[in-house]
Amino acid sequence: MTISSKAEPPAEGRIEGPAPDASLADHGGETYSHRGLTYPLGRRGPGEGELIAIADGVGWARLPVPGSLKHINIWVLDDDEGVALVDTGLDIPPCREAWDALLAGPLAGMRITRIICTHFHPDHIGLAGWLTERFGVPLWMTREEWLFARMLTADVRDAPPKEAFTYWRAAGWDEERIAAEAAKGWGRFASVVTPVPVSFVRMQEGDTIRIGARDWRVVIGNGHCPEHACLIDEAGGIMIAGDQVLPRITSNVSLNLSEPEADPLGDWLVSIAKLRTLPDSLLVLPSHGEPFTGLHARLDALAEGHRGRLDALHETLAEPHRAVDCFSVLFGRKIEDNSFGLATGEAMAHLRHLEVEGRAVREVREGVSWYCAA
Numbered sequence: 289m290t291i292s293s294k295a296e297p298p299a300e301g302r303i304e305g306p307a308p309d310a311s312l313a314d315h316g317g318e319t320y321s322h323r324g325l326t327y328p329l330g331r332r333g334p335g336e337g338e339l340i341a342i343a344d345g346v347g348w349a350r351l352p353v354p355g356s357l358k359h360i361n362i363w364v365l366d367d368d369e370g371v372a373l374v375d376t377g378l379d380i381p382p383c384r385e386a387w388d389a390l391l392a393g394p395l396a397g398m399r400i401t402r403i404i405c406t407h408f409h410p411d412h413i414g415l416a417g418w419l420t421e422r423f424g425v426p427l428w429m430t431r432e433e434w435l436f437a438r439m440l441t442a443d444v445r446d447a448p449p450k451e452a453f454t455y456w457r458a459a460g461w462d463e464e465r466i467a468a469e470a471a472k473g474w475g476r477f478a479s480v481v482t483p484v485p486v487s488f489v490r491m492q493e494g495d496t497i498r499i500g501a502r503d504w505r506v507v508i509g510n511g512h513c514p515e516h517a518c519l520i521d522e523a524g525g526i527m528i529a530g531d532q533v534l535p536r537i538t539s540n541v542s543l544n545l546s547e548p549e550a551d552p553l554g555d556w557l558v559s560i561a562k563l564r565t566l567p568d569s570l571l572v573l574p575s576h577g578e579p580f581t582g583l584h585a586r587l588d589a590l591a592e593g594h595r596g597r598l599d600a601l602h603e604t605l606a607e608p609h610r611a612v613d614c615f616s617v618l619f620g621r622k623i624e625d626n627s628f629g630l631a632t633g634e635a636m637a638h639l640r641h642l643e644v645e646g647r648a649v650r651e652v653r654e655g656v657s658w659y660c661a662a
């Protein structure tokens with residue numbers, strides 16, 4: 289079986305990358321550099337139903353995501369007698385249509401060998417169950433991510449659990465906002481995720497997974513989600529980064545109601561330091577944005593950004609603040625209703641990290657958490 293984004297057949301069983309001297313113009317534009325990162329394929333991605341070959345045996349496609357993200361990148365890896373798919377998109381009609389276009393187009397006649405998900409977030413795992421069922425293939429994930437997806441798809445109820453109300457009050461939400469949020473019900477995760485397979489193949493830190501002609505080492509990141517899998521082909525110079533390293537936007541790092549005493553931002557900063565030990569030369573394939581080089585510059589910028597926000601936040605805590613009082617210092621802009629929940633989670637993560645570092649103290653008054661500089 290052969291696949292290629294080009295009209296002429298490539299070598300057996302491979303997605304052909306552009307020849308070293310080939311113009312990349314067909315693949316979305318010129319090499320582009322910005323803020324220490326280089327985008328060798330330019331700043332435009334594949335259109336619907338299009339598969340761009342970015343290296344031998346590695347293809348890039350996109351699925352739509354509503355809202356400001358606009359898309360998620362998925363990766364098609366040459367496997368033995370077929371292709372493995374990395375990440376799957378939301379279970380919404382436009383994503384199913386985009387898959388149908390890929391499967392009838394560049395992937396027509398291809399055998400799908402396995403579905404790999406970097407983590408449990410719905411834009412990554414949404415159609416994993418649909419694809420594994422359709423092709424009769426296994427799902428590969430880390431255990432904590434699989435468990436979270438299984439748990440959240442099972443947790444459908446009429447009203448939010450009491451822990452949600454506790455969380456919203458602790459963050460300083462007023463009763464009107466809490467009532468509006470509660471009226472939305474519970475179980476939105478399951479509404480955009482097809483049933484997650486009951487069994488799976490576990491990926492864990494340090495595993496090496498042979499996929500086609502490449503060996504991918506599993507490197508786990510934390511903070512954005514419990515056990516995020518990055519796949520590194522050091523010999524081939526490629527990193528499938530998922531949401532653990534994004535080129536332009538900052539991955540969401542939130543304190544979640546499932547674990548209100550956790551320190552996700554601390555986990556995130558440790559993961560940044562860990563990924564900083566990987567070679568700087570890797571071509572990073574992120575889930576949002578375009579493939580880039582400059583891993584170290586990006587990780588440094590992310591770490592500096594968080595440290596700067598933590599310092600600014602610490603300064604404002606000369607006066608007691610709730611999470612909702614911290615949006616302007618953390619984000620520098622007004623937070624609209626549709627991102628209020630995300631902003632709350634991020635503010636809580638930053639405050640909690642200052643507390644864990646011993647730079648802030650939390651006092652709970654009538655269910656509301658007030659933070660002060662220590």
Ligand SMILES: [Zn+2]
Pocket residue numbers: 407409512513531
């Ligand atoms: Zn994510």
